[in-house]
Amino acid sequence: MNFKRHLFLVFTIVVLIICLKNQNAETNKNHSSSSEFEMLNWSSSDEQSLSASLFSFTGNNVEAPKHSESLRYDYYDETCPQAEHIVQSVVRRLYMTRPRIAPQLLRLVFHDCFVQGCDASVLLDPADGIESEKAAIPNLFLKGDDVIDIIKSELEAACPQVVSCADIVVLAARESVILVGGPFYPLTTGRRDSNEPHFQFTNELPAPTDDLPKILEKFSSKGFKEWEIVSLLGSHSTGVIHCNFFSDRLGRTNEPDPSIDTEFLNLLRSKCNVSEASSALPASGSAPVPSNEQPTIEMDYKGPGNGFGTIYYQSLLQSKGILFSDQQMIAAEETAAWVQAYALDVNLFRLKFCRSMMKLSNLGVLTASKGRVRLNCRKVH
Numbered sequence: 430m431n432f433k434r435h436l437f438l439v440f441t442i443v444v445l446i447i448c449l450k451n452q453n454a455e456t457n458k459n460h461s462s463s464s465e466f467e468m469l470n471w472s473s474s475d476e477q478s479l480s481a482s483l484f485s486f487t488g489n490n491v492e493a494p495k496h497s498e499s500l501r502y503d504y505y506d507e508t509c510p511q512a513e514h515i516v517q518s519v520v521r522r523l524y525m526t527r528p529r530i531a532p533q534l535l536r537l538v539f540h541d542c543f544v545q546g547c548d549a550s551v552l553l554d555p556a557d558g559i560e561s562e563k564a565a566i567p568n569l570f571l572k573g574d575d576v577i578d579i580i581k582s583e584l585e586a587a588c589p590q591v592v593s594c595a596d597i598v599v600l601a602a603r604e605s606v607i608l609v610g611g612p613f614y615p616l617t618t619g620r621r622d623s624n625e626p627h628f629q630f631t632n633e634l635p636a637p638t639d640d641l642p643k644i645l646e647k648f649s650s651k652g653f654k655e656w657e658i659v660s661l662l663g664s665h666s667t668g669v670i671h672c673n674f675f676s677d678r679l680g681r682t683n684e685p686d687p688s689i690d691t692e693f694l695n696l697l698r699s700k701c702n703v704s705e706a707s708s709a710l711p712a713s714g715s716a717p718v719p720s721n722e723q724p725t726i727e728m729d730y731k732g733p734g735n736g737f738g739t740i741y742y743q744s745l746l747q748s749k750g751i752l753f754s755d756q757q758m759i760a761a762e763e764t765a766a767w768v769q770a771y772a773l774d775v776n777l778f779r780l781k782f783c784r785s786m787m788k789l790s791n792l793g794v795l796t797a798s799k800g801r802v803r804l805n806c807r808k809v810h
């Protein structure tokens with residue numbers, strides 16, 4: 430391994446550790462007792478061995494995390510050394526005038542990776558009679574593809590036909606996490622793009638009306654454990670939710686969802702212009718069909734700047750989750766214990782979030798001849 434590569438890895442690990450250590454600003458210092466840690470199989474040695482768990486050094490080799498054997502940390506070193514810098518600078522530049530792109534890109538990586546892997550299939554436009562994933566109901570409000578286009582065109586200008594759209598999606602999401610106050614996590618690269626969209630698999634995405642067993646089933650089919658699911662949902666600390674997605678909880682035509690705190694129910698009703706007798710929203714129980722006319726509520730509804738992760742878990746414990754699926758995280762001990770742990774210890778959350786995002790970003794990747802590098806992220810050819 431050359432000196433440059435060593436230097437990069439050491440630098441990345443140091444940044445990661447500093448990042449995780451320095452996030453105490455909004456931490457509740459009276460965090461978990463040791464018994465809670467034991468219950469969750471977590472110990473301080475876990476944090477000390479963070480770098481070892483993220484990177485495994487074997488002599489001169491650097492082993493990528495499981496599930497990504499063919500991806501590498503220095504994949505573009507020879508062919509496009511400035512690749513990650515270009516992604517970072519474009520996301521940061523656009524964020525200055527369009528801060529909404531950060532949560533949009535974070536959601537985009539989930540919707541790409543969860544459906545047949547991180548292969549940028551979600552970006553494809555319909556072509557040759559083949560339906561695009563964008564047309565599927567879970568993706569109707571999905572945004573950020575225009576940002577990927579801008580990044581791609583800058584990368585094509587710098588190093589033509591080298592950097593895949595799939596790598597851009599995961600790298601742009603990581604940059605977005607940092608911009609909204611979340612942690613840095615290392616990512617390997619070398620993903621290839623799909624040759625087709627996977628419209629027929631989009632129903633594998635969890636729905637906001639799913640209950641806990643359904644959510645666990647969907648995530649465990651992709652290999653995620655409870656602690657990973659709960660930590661990934663911490664992404665709902667940022668961005669907006671259209672009222673359609675939780676209107677059936679507000680008690681318009683029937684009783685409101687009993688799992689919502691009463692004061693919070695009234696807040697949601699007023700934000701969504703819903704009175705008990707209102708008929709402005711679709712019938713209760715019907716699948717939420719997005720509409721651009723629908724009002725939105727900020728996920729971080731107490732106002733921006735409250736900290737990535739912190740408010741979200743505390744809100745769930747106070748029965749103030751916006752989506753039914755979010756609030757379901759405290760419906761059973763197996764996930765509720767993690768909600769409690771993350772609510773009490775933001776550093777624990779950030780560590781678990783890093784690991785879970787790395788796993789999500791490596792899900793079902795295509796490498797080498799199994800995929801291609803698209804010239805235009807919206808088109809196969």
Ligand code: HEM
Nearest residue numbers: 532535536539570635636637661664668669670671674754
């Ligand atoms: C049970 C699992 C999940 C469900 C049911 C779910 C559902 C939703 C829904 C309905 C919205 C609102 C979309 C809108 O109104 O425009 C949303 C937004 C969002 N979701 Fe999720 N989600 C889940 C998991 C995740 C995960 C794992 C991530 C990231 C790793 C994520 C990231 C986001 C982000 C950042 C937003 C805000 C988007 C924006 O502001 O444009 N979600 N999600």
